[in-house]
Amino acid sequence: MNGMHDLGGMHGFGPVDPEPNEPVFHHEWERRAFALNLATGFLGRWNIDMGRYAREHMPPAAYLATTYYEHWLYGLERLLVETGLVAATELETMRRLGPGPVKALGPADVPKALRNRRAARMEDRLAAPRFKAGDRVRTKNLHPTGHTRLPRYARDKVGVIDRDHGVFIFADAHAATGEKVPQHCYAVRFEGRELWGPDAGPRDAVFVDCFEPYLEPA
Amino acid sequence: MSDHHHGHEHEHDDRPGAHGAPLTDVQLRVRALESLLVDKGLVDPKALDTLIDTYETKVGPRNGARVVAKAWVDPAFKQRLLADSTAAIAELGYIGRQGEDMVVLENTPKVHNVVVCTLCSCYPWPVLGLPPVWYKSGPYRARTVIDPRGVLREFGVDLPDDVEVRVWDSTAELRYLVLPERPRGTGGMSEEQLAELVTRDAMIGVAQVKAPAR
Secondary structure (H helix, E strand, O other), rough: OOOOOOOOOOOOOOOOOOOOOOOOOOOOHHHHHOOOOOHHHHOOOOHHHHHHHHOOOHHHHHHHHHHHHHHHHHHHHHHHHHOOOOOOOHHHHOOOOOOOOOOEEOOHHHHHHHHHHOOOOOOOHHHOOOOOOEEEEEEEOOOOOOOOOHHHHHOOOOOOEEEEEEEEHHHHHHHHHHHHEEEEEEHHHHHHHHHHHHOOOOOOEEEEEEEHHHHEEE | OOHHHOOOOOOOOOOHHHHHHHOOOHHHHHHHHHHHHHHOOOOHHHHHHHHHHHHHHOOOOOHHHHHHHHHOOHHHEEEEEEEEHHHHHHOOOOOOOOOEEEEEEEEOOEEEEEEEEEOOOOOOOHHHHHOOOOHHHHHHHOOOOOHHHHHHHHHOOOOOOEEEEEEEOOOOEEEEEEEOOOOOOOOOOHOOOHHHHHHHHHHHHOOOOOOOOO
8 A cells, every 4th residue: 555654765854863872672662562563463363464554554644753663553453453352342441341262372482483484485386487587677557555565666667687586475465365375576676767767876776575466577 | 754753862661650750642552452462361461571571682683793703704604695594594593583584685895785674664683683763764764765875874884986885675575684894904803703893784784894993
């Protein structure tokens, strides 16, 4: 979706503002919001792409006026209700009507859950690649209302396949239905001037990881 | 984005009663949500503590620094690291969530790589920990793809015009780690000493590694 999260290329944000010796978390509530997201994610009621899509629904003005873990909190509340883990009235009153349908992740389960080594990658034999390194491609002019990993700045642009990363779960479909559709994912090199016009640096390039359905031969 | 409004704040302990300050709306909301989820048996607070402790104290950029230092002193490891980054990083035990599929990008005198996630905050957790606020902020996400040299200059990296800048937007499930150039004058240093020189920012690609002052 063309949400506020898709920030690449916008003007007006001002300088980057790094904080010396920044702590991992700035507030206790950030720690809890972070961990609540992970712990409920491990319950298996939604996948990571659904999680991202939920955050992307935050209205633009609210997205810009809130901090990072507030985005996570927004997405989490939305998912809890959508998946039926929490009733809408429970979220409204913050009082439970009954027990949840699944059992909590215990502390002993955490290390194993975090060590999982296979997330989005699928077996290469599941899909034949349409493109190879060096091929010229054009990204499609797509504006889906669903989740997509093709940023607006890289739509309808010509680039060159830098490498084929292999086969991955297609995030767009995974967010919509949970179905694991195998698709090749390629690093596509776009020259700065193709993306941004003549003011871009002549020796600047942006690499975008593109799922095969975003691409057609150029 | 207001993410960066937190810049330069110090730790604010907003646990109940700390400093006697009133709780903000978001503090209250997170506390209420945690209580609700615990009441419903969906969340175990001890699991939350374990998750927080893992990312606050156990995983962080020192892991990535060890990968970089090893690549600097061990040419065979460097070769493996660039050919199959995930497997080579796993040799050091750094595996798991948000690092399942790694790509290492080598900086050279002619090519400078820098990593961003314009759509959210994708970042290689097992080797760098959780991302800093600036990495997740509007300015960095908006500008790095359209004005990479301007952003790099703000970080103190002023690249000559003949150096190619490659920006990697982590839009899919690959997670990127920059292998910075080894600074001159570090020939006599051990792997452990070299690891001490490697900064998080250098592994994102917004800094270069400096030799220690003599």
